[in-house]
Amino acid sequence: MPSLPAWPSRAVGRLLVVLLALLAAQGGTGVDAVTAARSEATTTTTPAHTATPDRLRYDVTLRGNADGSRWTGRQRVSFRNSSDRPLREMYVRLWGNGVDRCGTPGAPPPVEVSRVSGGTAGRLSVNCTALRIALPKPLARGERAVVAFDVSIAVPERNNRFGRDGAFRFLGNALPVPAVHDAKGWHLDPYVSTGESFYALAGDFRVAIDHPRTLKVPATGRTWTRPAKPGRSLTLSVAHQVRDFAWAAGPFSTATETTPSGVRVRSYWAPGTNAEGVRLTRQDGAAAVDRFGEEFGRYPYGEIDLVMTSGFGGGMEYPGLVLLGTTEEGSAVVHEVAHQWWYGIVGNDEYGAPWLDESFAQYANARFYGWETRDCWSEVEWPSDETALANSMAYWAGHPGEYHFLYTAGPCALADLERTLGADTMARLLKQYARDHWYGVSSTAEFKKAAQSVTGKDLNPFWKLHRIR
Known part of the structure; x- marks a missing residue:
């Protein structure tokens, strides 16, 4: 085993926070003209083996139960074939089943898909993390298609990126997303607990989350919450050009600030989370999003949510939302914010x-x-x-x-x-x-x-x- 780099003690402490995050992982409403031009630049050249399906558009409705441990709804995915080769099928990845695989008798996998339209669903494969959907007819280059399905999500009873910590629920990698096909074929890699398996192309999400009013729901994208039926609220999210959609739910305390560059930083923390750690996380998270915006290109999403609990082990990144275990030393927030560029944007x-x-x-x-x-x-x-x-x-x-x-x-x-x-x-x-x-x-x-x-x-x-x- 190598020695750790000879960094100052505070730096080593920060590094250990990130390494703990690694261990824990085991168990705007629009884009500006410059950003839009960048997006077009990445999709106008279409070699035969270009990554597909692309130009993804998601429309999702979800309804949570009383404590946010179960969610049901409908998901619609529109996509384009950008390859020269006809697309006869597509795959949907159910990454939320990665740990539990296909479940056990009497205990189904956490994420289930049913009532598929726009294609014919096959059997789940790759330990119930991949669903093949045969398209009604070959999809030629440049053509679009739509598949839709009901989705049922049961949050596992483990403290994980898709799991729970007391009254708080984390729904990372819970929504199914299309697999990628490129020169290597379909990417149907297995789920790994050490690190990530996730390979997805950027797309646009519109998500409506119906939830009990007592629960705060941080989520990917720009969000608004309004009253719904008695005792419930509706959180609406719009996210452009993101690779995944994640949310959390619980009786969080909240605070909002805007960085000098105009990014809205929303902080959510569980009662009992160390106050100094929350302060450091908010401070460093806000500074990091502006710093990296200067170094790598302006943060394009307008808003980022920092979700903090004392029991979550380490940190986990999603577009516009990061999950953070937070102590008096702070958290791995800077590393996770950097992932907004390195994995998210790039x-x-x-x-x-x-x-x-x-x-x-x-x-x-x-x-x-x-x-x-x-x-x-x-x-x-x-x-x-x-x-x-x-x-x-x-x-x-x-x-x-x-x-x-x-x-x-x-x-x-x-x-x-x-x-x-x-x-x-x-x-x-x-x-x-x-x-x-x-x-x-x-x-x-x-x-x-x-x-x-x-x-x-x-x-x-x-x-x-x-x-x-």
Whole structure:
């Protein structure tokens, strides 16, 4: 096992918060003209194997029971085939079934889909996390189709990204989302508890959540809450160009502030959460969203929700919403906010190349806190020749004791790249790279090519040394 980087004690504390987040994971109403132009730029070139289905539009209605532990509703997904090849089927990923798989007799899986329209549903596969839907006729390039289905969601009795903590419910990865098809075929990777399996294309969500008035419901997107039937409220959310939709429910305390750049930061915390930790999280979260907006491109969603409890282990990121275990030391909020860019805005196959979000987010985290990274690479000791930063989750899930390299060696490698290129050049590289992949999908090969394009130095020895293959 390698030593941790020689960072200050406060920095190491922050790093440990993020590593705890890793362990815990185991068990506007519109976009501005510039952002819209970026979105179009990522979708106008359509090679035969381009990622599809894209231009996703979700319309969802949900109704929660008295304590927010069960949700039922209807989900409609409109999509386009952007590939040159006809699309004869699509797959929906039910990631909420990842831990429980297909359930047990008398205890069905947490997420169930029924009454499918717009196609013919097959049998659940990949441990009940994938549902094939055969389309009525082949969908040609540029054509759109719609599938819809009823969805039933039972929140598991575990403290997890999809789970509960006392009276508080977390619904991360609860809504089904379409799988991605690209040059590798359909991405039907298995669920992993260490890290993430989630690979999704950006889309627009319109979600109406009917819930008891006693529950606050933070959610992805810009949200408004209004009275509904007696004793109930309706929370409406609109989210443009996001890869997933998450929400929480519970008797939270709340506060709202607006950053200097105009981002609305809504904080939600459970009673009993350390007051100083809440203050630090709100302070650092608001500062981070503006800081990263300057470094990587303006935050496009208008609002971000920080959901804090003392019992949640670590942190978990979703578009416009982060779940945070919060103590007197604060939380992993800066790392999770960085994920709004590295995974959220600049997408990647989180199963195939998790370093592209975890290492980049932790590098941003280190820069935010001003950690000293000059000598941290010298302390990296690889446990075997197979260990490499660009490994997939298939490797890391089989070597969970090595997964921390994405949080330690990964940001150290990027810090070394900064020293190799120069700080100003690295800053320009990341900002341009984010712009070029805004709402799109990144890959290791594309990042290496982009880095090589900004320098006359041969970077091949660098990639070899840092095991970015």
